Amino acid sequence: MMKHPNLIDQAEALVKTHGGRATRTRTMVLAFLLSQHKAMTHYQIEHTLGEQIKMDRVTLYRTLEWLTEKGLAHKFLSNQDRAWRFLVNDRPAHSHQHPHFACTQCDKVVCLDKIKSTYDIPLPEGYQMQGLEMTVKGLCVSCA
Amino acid sequence: MMKHPNLIDQAEALVKTHGGRATRTRTMVLAFLLSQHKAMTHYQIEHTLGEQIKMDRVTLYRTLEWLTEKGLAHKFLSNQDRAWRFLVNDRPAHSHQHPHFACTQCDKVVCLDKIKSTYDIPLPEGYQMQGLEMTVKGLCVSCA
DNA sequence: CGAATTATTGCAACACTATTGCATATAGCT
DNA sequence: AGCTATATGCAATAGTGTTGCAATAATTCG
Numbered sequence: 001m002m003k004h005p006n007l008i009d010q011a012e013a014l015v016k017t018h019g020g021r022a023t024r025t026r027t028m029v030l031a032f033l034l035s036q037h038k039a040m041t042h043y044q045i046e047h048t049l050g051e052q053i054k055m056d057r058v059t060l061y062r063t064l065e066w067l068t069e070k071g072l073a074h075k076f077l078s079n080q081d082r083a084w085r086f087l088v089n090d091r092p093a094h095s096h097q098h099p100h101f102a103c104t105q106c107d108k109v110v111c112l113d114k115i116k117s118t119y120d121i122p123l124p125e126g127y128q129m130q131g132l133e134m135t136v137k138g139l140c141v142s143c144a
Numbered sequence: 145m146m147k148h149p150n151l152i153d154q155a156e157a158l159v160k161t162h163g164g165r166a167t168r169t170r171t172m173v174l175a176f177l178l179s180q181h182k183a184m185t186h187y188q189i190e191h192t193l194g195e196q197i198k199m200d201r202v203t204l205y206r207t208l209e210w211l212t213e214k215g216l217a218h219k220f221l222s223n224q225d226r227a228w229r230f231l232v233n234d235r236p237a238h239s240h241q242h243p244h245f246a247c248t249q250c251d252k253v254v255c256l257d258k259i260k261s262t263y264d265i266p267l268p269e270g271y272q273m274q275g276l277e278m279t280v281k282g283l284c285v286s287c288a
Numbered sequence: 289c290g291a292a293t294t295a296t297t298g299c300a301a302c303a304c305t306a307t308t309g310c311a312t313a314t315a316g317c318t
Numbered sequence: 319a320g321c322t323a324t325a326t327g328c329a330a331t332a333g334t335g336t337t338g339c340a341a342t343a344a345t346t347c348g
Contacts, residue, residue, distance in 0.1 A: 021315050056327050082226040126285030133279040141270030200298050
């Protein structure tokens, strides 16, 4: 979990092409997020990645904020706790309007592909829809 | 906004039929939620209702927790801030599985009716769906 | 009604997550 | 190698919610 040097190179390149300095924390956090296929909280990142490299709490907060600003990751709140969860934006121009899947057993959160079908959402008279947030709850393949 | 004595009577009755003591804070908070047609945060309740009756912060937290436990209200997190929002359960046996609408202009949140149609949600192999959380973003009738 | 019982409250302290200010360090440039 | 803007580290602070416990008050019972 972080032993792929290619991920680190990839992360460093991504940081630079987004106008940032490829510092160790920034590069390693992005590489770590790239290596994960689930949403991670600040706490989780601090305690797993933090075993390998020393990081300041605040720097990690700012790093995650930076990644989000630059569109390299996105964040959201689950209804479980009140901690932001961060997911790397794999696909180019990752849509901010896509559903998430949250495992009720292991709390893993992953992105789902955009849904094609249209929805029959009955809005009150005069309301206008701009977007949709959606989280599917259930069991992931490991917990099913 | 809180001048309907019938709402207070209704709230008091609801509290009692749910096995609780009809204390002033509990009755007034429930009556207040009943008078609102939108989700309210602890902060909002404390500062609006708090102008009329004195309330302890913690008591309000516990009151909201109690209302939620008893099924008189439900709570959720929006992706805006990290504060729980509370909505009274108007309809009997109000489903916990229903969409919300959040106005991007005035931050008002209301419940939407359950959606009838089925969804074409492509889950990864082996994943099992248990439920669905959904928030429609847009403009409410006052802001459109 | 008045005392007994037990649910609620109020206060103080604490916990968790996140943010701000500012001096110091460092990446990238020339 | 030196410059300079960017990024970091530390300390302090903020926002939201929780816990422990003694004091209070809503019901119940005699």
